[in-house]
Amino acid sequence: MPFRLEKRPAPSRLMLYATPFGALALTMIAGALVFSLIGYDGLAAVQQIFITPLTSTFRWQDLAVKASPLIIIGVGLAVAYRANVWNIGAEGQYIVGGLTGTWVALATHGMTGIWILPAMVLAGMAGGMAYAAIPAFFKTRFNVNEILTSLMLTYASVQLVYYVVRGPWKDPMGMGFPQTRVFSEAARLPNMIPGTIVHWGVPVALLVALVVWFVMSRSVFGYRIKVVGAAPKAARYAGFSTNATIWLALLVSGGLAGLAGVLEVAGPFQRMVPGFPTNYGFTAIIVAFLARLHPIGVIFAAIVLAVTFVGGDLAQTTTGLPSAASGIFQAMLLFFLLAGDILVRYRVRRVSSQPAAGVRAAAEAQP
Amino acid sequence: MTLSRRNVLKIGGAAAALPLLGQKAFSQTEPLKVGFIYIGTINDNGWNYAHNQGRLYMEQELGDAVESVFVENVAEGPDCERVMRELVQAGCKLIFATSFGYGDYVIKIAQQFPDVKFEHATGYQRSENVATYNARFYEGRAVCGTLAGHLSKTGKAGYIGSFPIPEVVMGVNAFVLAARKVNPDFTITPVYISTWNDPAREADAARAMIDQGIDVIAQHTDGPAALQVAEERGIVGGFGQGADMSAFAPKAQLTSIIDNWGPHYAATAKAVIDGTWESKDSWPGLKEGEVVIGDYNESIPDDVVAAAEAVKNGQIDGSMHIFTGPINDHTGAEKVAAGVTLTDADLLSMDWYVEGVIPPA
Numbered sequence: 109m110p111f112r113l114e115k116r117p118a119p120s121r122l123m124l125y126a127t128p129f130g131a132l133a134l135t136m137i138a139g140a141l142v143f144s145l146i147g148y149d150g151l152a153a154v155q156q157i158f159i160t161p162l163t164s165t166f167r168w169q170d171l172a173v174k175a176s177p178l179i180i181i182g183v184g185l186a187v188a189y190r191a192n193v194w195n196i197g198a199e200g201q202y203i204v205g206g207l208t209g210t211w212v213a214l215a216t217h218g219m220t221g222i223w224i225l226p227a228m229v230l231a232g233m234a235g236g237m238a239y240a241a242i243p244a245f246f247k248t249r250f251n252v253n254e255i256l257t258s259l260m261l262t263y264a265s266v267q268l269v270y271y272v273v274r275g276p277w278k279d280p281m282g283m284g285f286p287q288t289r290v291f292s293e294a295a296r297l298p299n300m301i302p303g304t305i306v307h308w309g310v311p312v313a314l315l316v317a318l319v320v321w322f323v324m325s326r327s328v329f330g331y332r333i334k335v336v337g338a339a340p341k342a343a344r345y346a347g348f349s350t351n352a353t354i355w356l357a358l359l360v361s362g363g364l365a366g367l368a369g370v371l372e373v374a375g376p377f378q379r380m381v382p383g384f385p386t387n388y389g390f391t392a393i394i395v396a397f398l399a400r401l402h403p404i405g406v407i408f409a410a411i412v413l414a415v416t417f418v419g420g421d422l423a424q425t426t427t428g429l430p431s432a433a434s435g436i437f438q439a440m441l442l443f444f445l446l447a448g449d450i451l452v453r454y455r456v457r458r459v460s461s462q463p464a465a466g467v468r469a470a471a472e473a474q475p
Numbered sequence: 476m477t478l479s480r481r482n483v484l485k486i487g488g489a490a491a492a493l494p495l496l497g498q499k500a501f502s503q504t505e506p507l508k509v510g511f512i513y514i515g516t517i518n519d520n521g522w523n524y525a526h527n528q529g530r531l532y533m534e535q536e537l538g539d540a541v542e543s544v545f546v547e548n549v550a551e552g553p554d555c556e557r558v559m560r561e562l563v564q565a566g567c568k569l570i571f572a573t574s575f576g577y578g579d580y581v582i583k584i585a586q587q588f589p590d591v592k593f594e595h596a597t598g599y600q601r602s603e604n605v606a607t608y609n610a611r612f613y614e615g616r617a618v619c620g621t622l623a624g625h626l627s628k629t630g631k632a633g634y635i636g637s638f639p640i641p642e643v644v645m646g647v648n649a650f651v652l653a654a655r656k657v658n659p660d661f662t663i664t665p666v667y668i669s670t671w672n673d674p675a676r677e678a679d680a681a682r683a684m685i686d687q688g689i690d691v692i693a694q695h696t697d698g699p700a701a702l703q704v705a706e707e708r709g710i711v712g713g714f715g716q717g718a719d720m721s722a723f724a725p726k727a728q729l730t731s732i733i734d735n736w737g738p739h740y741a742a743t744a745k746a747v748i749d750g751t752w753e754s755k756d757s758w759p760g761l762k763e764g765e766v767v768i769g770d771y772n773e774s775i776p777d778d779v780v781a782a783a784e785a786v787k788n789g790q791i792d793g794s795m796h797i798f799t800g801p802i803n804d805h806t807g808a809e810k811v812a813a814g815v816t817l818t819d820a821d822l823l824s825m826d827w828y829v830e831g832v833i834p835p836a
Contacts, residue, residue, distance in 0.1 A: 166564065170557045270669045274639065283599060284826035285575075286638045305556070376553030382638065382669055383551035383576050421558050424546045425565060431516065431548035 113454040123452045128398050128405075131444035132412065138444075139437050143429070152427045157419035157437055160426075169304045171414045173376060176313035177202070177368040178410035181392035183320045184364030186401040190324070192337040193357035197243065197258025198365040199389025200265040201236040205366025206373040207268060208235030210288060210380040213295035213373075214277060224294040228370055236366015237359045239265065244358040248351040254358070266385050273380055288380040297375035309371035314407065316364065321403035333357065365389060394442050413438065504540075507569060507748050509533070509740075510562035511545040512555060514574035515672040515697050521717035522671065522697040523547070525734040526573045526596075528718070532737025533744055541744050551576025559584045563591050569747045571740065572596065574671065575640065581605055592747050597642055599823060601754050608739055609642070611760025613649035613822070614790045615732035616693070617797040618768050619714045620650035621786045622729050623691040624657025625779040626711050633684030634665040635677055635694040635701050639835075641825040643667075643695045649797045650693055651831040653786060664689065664833045674700035685710055691729075699723040712772065719769045730783070731769035739765060758819065762791045798822065803830040 136154045144150030161167050181198045188195045195201075209232035216224050242261060246252035270286070279289040297307045324330035336343040336353040343350065368388065373380060395413055399405030420434025509530075517527040530543050544562065549555045555577045562570055563584070569592045572581050578598040585593045585605045593605045601607055623632050634650065636643040647665050654661040664684060668676045677700035681692055685708050692713040694701040699720040705713040706724035715721065715731025739757065746752040759765040768787055771780045789795030798821075800811035805828040811817060817825075828834050 166560075170560075173553070174557075283641060283824045284644070285640050290579075305553075376556075379579075381551065381576060386550055386552055386554070417554075418557070421546055421549070421554075422561060425510075425544040425562065431546070 110458060112457045112459045113450070114457045115454055116452075119452045124400065127448035127452055128400065128409070128445060131398075131441055131448050134444045134448075135437060135440045138440055142436075143433070148429055149427055153423055153429050153433065156423035156426055156429070157416055157434060159419075160422055161415045161418040167418060169301075169306045170418050171411060172306050172310045174417055175407075175410040175414035176310045177372050177388045178392050178395050178413055179313040179407055180309075180316050180368040180371070181361075181365045181389055182395035182399060182406040182410055183317050183403045184361035185392055185396040186399060186403055186406055187320060187324065187333060188357040188361040189396055190337045190401050191333045191353050191357040192340070193247075193354050193361075194255045195240065195243070195258050195358055195361045196255050196393065197240070197260075197262045197389070198361060198392055199385065199387060200258065200262035201239045201362040201365035202369040202372075202389045203262070203265040203269060203385050204239040205232035205236035205369030206377075206380065206384055207265075207272065207369075208232055208366070209370030209373055210272075210277070210291075213291040214288060216295060217289065217292050219292070220294045222294070225297065225374065228295060228374055229367065232366045232370025232373075233363045234366070236369060237363040239366070240358040240362020241355075244355050247358075248354055254354075258358075262389070269380065269384055270382055273382055277380065279379075286382055290379045291374065295374060296378050297371060305376070307371075307375040309368075309375050312367075312371060313410075316367070317403045317407050324403060329356070365392075391438070394438060397442065398445060412441075416441075506540055506542045507537075507744055508565070508567045509541055509543040509744055510559070510565070510567035510570040511543065512549045512558055512562070512570070512572050512574075512577065513545060513547045514549060514551065514576075516547045517545070519672060519698045520720060520723070521699065521715075522734070523573070525717045526571070526736055529734075529736030529740045530571075533740035536737070536741040537744055537748075540748055549574075549577075553580070556580040556584055559593075560587075563588050568592065569744060569752075570594070571743075572598075575642070592752050594743060601756065603754060606743075606752075606754045606756070608743075608757045610734055610736075610765045611758060612642075612732060612734075612766060613645045613797065614760045614787075615766045615768060616646045616649040617653040617790065618783050618787050619693060619730065619732065620653030621657060621783045622714075622771075622775065622779060623650070623693075623711075624654035624661055625782060626729065626775065627654075627658070627661070627691045628711065629688050629690045630658055630661050631689045632661070632663045632691040632693060633681065633687075633689040634663050635680050635684075635692070635696055636665050636667045637671045637696055638669060639665075639667055639826075641823055644828065645798075645822050645825045646693075646695055647832060648825065648829045652797050652802065652829055655831050657782070662831050662833055665828075665835055667835060668696065670696070672697040674698050677701045678704050681705065682708070702727055715769060721770070721772075726772070726774070728772060729775060730771045733767040733769050735765050735767050738763075760790070761787060762793075804828060805830055805832045805834055 136158060140150035140154045143153045185198055209228040212228040212231045243254040243257040246257050247254045273286045273288060277288045279287055297309060300306050300308050332348050336348055391413055395406055395409045398409035416434045416437050423429040423433055424431055511530050513523040513526060515523040517523050534543055546558050549558050551574055559570055571594045573596045575597045578595055578600050581593050581595045582600050582602055582605060585602055589604055595607050597609045598607045634647050651663040666680045668680055677696050681701040681704035690711040692701050692705050694716050702713045702720050702724040705727035712727045712729040715728050717734050719731045719733060721728045796816045798817040800815045801813040802811035804810040807830060
C-alpha cells in the first residue's frame with residue numbers, strides 16, 4: 109500500500125469536537141445519496157428522519173422518553189470507556205435492573221407507600237451492579253476479556269426474562285399470557301407533566317448526566333478513571349490500582365444501566381413483558397462514542413439517536429422507507445464518527461513502494 | 476413512475492403529511508385514513524405479509540373511500556404506543572394493531588383518542604373504541620394434523636411456537652387431536668422460541684427436532700424458515716403458516732393455512748365509514764373464509780387429501796368440532812367428557828395440553 113497512517117503527536121482539540129458534527133452531516137449526505145440511488149426520495153428521507161421529529165411539540169415528549177434511558181446508560185458507559193473498560197453488556201445490566209425492580213414491584217403488589225418506588229430504584233441499581241460484577245470478577249481475577257463476558261451475559265439475561273414471565277412471575281389473571289401483572293399504582297413511575305407521556309425518568313436522566321459530569325471533572329475518582337484509561341503505567345506509578353478501577357468502572361456503568369432498566373419498567377412498561385429488551389444498552393454504545401465520552405455530550409448524542417428512532421418510524425408512513433432505514437442511518441453515523449476519529453488522531457502519509465527509501469526521503473525533506 | 480405498492484404509498488404518504496392542503500378540494504368526501512402496525516416486515520411471507528395483503532385488498536375493495544399507511548417492525552412495548560399516536564396525528568381514524576403484545580398500549584392510546592377506532596388482532600382486551608379480531612386458525616390446524624396423521628412415518632411431529640399463549644396452545648392441541656384420530660400413537664413436541672420472527676432460531680429448532688426423529692413440522696411463527704429446513708432435510712413435510720410458502724419448500728409444504736384478513740379489513744373500514752362500527756370480538760374461521768386451506772401438495776395420495784377435505788368441510792358445515800370430547804390432557808386424565816364441546820371462552824384461556832403432546836420442560 110502506498111499509504112500509511114501516522115500518529116499525530118497531539119490531535120487538534122477543535123477537530124476532536126468537530127468530528128461528531130461532521131459525522132452527522134456526512135451521514136445525512138450519504139444517506140440522501142444512497143436512498144436516492146435505490147429509488148426513494150432521499151432528501152425527504154433525511155428530512156423525515158432527522159428534522160421532522162424536532163418540529164412539533166408533541167414529538168418532543170417521545171424524544172424525551174426515548175432519550176432518557178439512552179442518557180442514563182450512555183453516561184455510565186462513558187465513564188467505563190474512559191477507564192478503558194469495555195462494557196458491551198449494558199443491555200444485560202439494563203434488563204437485570206428491570207427484573208430486580210420488577211421483583212420489588214411484585215413483592216409489594218397491592219401495598220401503598222412512597223417508599224416503594226425508591227426501593228425499586230435501589231433494587232434496580234443493585235441488580236445492574238451485580239450483573240456487571242460478574243465480568244469485573246472474571247476480568248480482575250482471571251483476566252478474562254470483559255467484552256466477551258459482558259456481551260454473552262446479555263443473552264443470558266434475555267432468557268431470564270422469558271423464564272420469569274412464563275413461570276414464577278406470570279400474571280395469574282393473564283389467561284396464560286407470558287407477562288407479569290401490571291404494577292400497582294405505588295410501583296408506577298408517575299408522569300411529570302399531566303397529559304403527556306413524560307415521566308420522572310426524564311429529569312433523573314439529566315440529573316445523572318450533570319452529577320457524573322461534576323464527579324468526573326472535579327473529583328479524585330474522575331481523575332483516577334481518566335488516568336488509568338489514558339496512561340495505565342502512569343496510573344500504576346501514582347499508586348492507582350488497575351483492578352479497583354475496573355471494578356469501579358463496571359459497577360458504575362452497570363448500576364446506571366440497572367437504573368435505566370428499572371425506570372423503564374416502572375415508567376413506560378409498568379409490567380415485565382418478553383418485549384422488554386429493546387437494545388437501549390447497545391444503542392447507548394453509539395451514544396457514548398458520539399458524545400466523545402463526555403457526560404454532558406451524552407445528553408445531546410442521546411437526543412440525536414432518539415430522533416433517528418422516532419424519525420425512522422415516521423419515514424415509513426410518509427415516504428414508504430423500509431424500517432431498516434433508521435438502523436442504516438445509525439450505523440453510518442457510527443462509521444463516519446470512527447473514520448473521522450482515525451483521521452483526527454492519525455494522518456495519512458503517502459509512502460513509496462520501498463519503505464526504506466520513503467523513510468529516507470522523508471528524513472531528507474525535513475529541514 | 477409505475478404504480479407499484481411503494482409509489483402508491485408514497486403518494487398516500489405525501490397526502491398524509493400535508494393534511495392542511497385541503498383534500499376536500501380534490502374529492503367530495505374525505506377518504507377514511509386507516510393505519511396498520513406490523514410486528515415484522517411485510518416481506519416475511521407469513522403473518523405480516525398476510526396482514527399487508529389484507530390491507531391491499533381493503534384498498535382495492537373500497538377504492539377512493541380509504542387510504543392506508545403502515546409501519547413495520549414495531550416492537551411490542553412503549554414504541555408501539557408512540558407509533559399509534561403518530562398515526563392518529565397523521566389523520567388515521569381506524570388503526571389495526573396486528574400483534575398480541577400491542578394490547579396494553581392499544582387500550583391506553585384508545586382512551587386518549589375516543590374518536591379513533593382501534594382493532595387489535597389476537598387480543599382479549601376491549602373498550603368503547605377498541606375491538607378485537609382473530610381467525611380460527613385451530614380449524615386449519617386440524618386439517619394439517621389429519622394430513623400429518625396419515626403421512627408421518629415416525630408418528631412424531633414437531634411444533635415451533637412463539638410463546639405458550641392460548642392462541643398457540645390451542646393450535647398445538649388441535650393438530651395432535653386430529654392426527655390421533657388417524658394414528659392413536661401420534662405425538663407432538665412443541666418448542667417455544669420466545670419470538671414471532673427469528674429465522675435462525677426457527678431453523679435451529681427445526682433441525683434439532685428432526686435430529687430427534689420427527690418427520691413432520693408445524694410452526695406458529697411468522698416466516699418459512701422451518702419449512703425450508705424440512706425441504707433441505709427431505710422429511711415428510713410441513714405446512715405454510717399465514718400464507719402459501721410453497722415457493723420456499725415446493726416438496727415439503729404439504730398444504731398451508733392462509734390468513735385471509737382482507738374481507739375483515741374491508742368490512743371494518745366500511746363500517747367505520749358508514750358509522751355502524753361497534754366494539755366487538757370477531758372470530759371467524761374456515762366457514763367465513765378468513766382461514767383458507769391452500770393447495771395440497773401433488774405428492775399426497777388422493778385418499779389422504781379426501782380425509783383432509785372431510786375434516787375441512789366438517790368444520791365448515793358445523794358437523795365437526797375438533798375440541799369435542801372425549802379429550803384427555805397430556806397426563807391421560809379426562810378433561811372433556813364425551814360429546815361435550817369446549818366453548819370459545821375455554822379455548823381463549825386454554826393453558827393445558829391434550830394427550831399426545833410432550834410438554835416442553
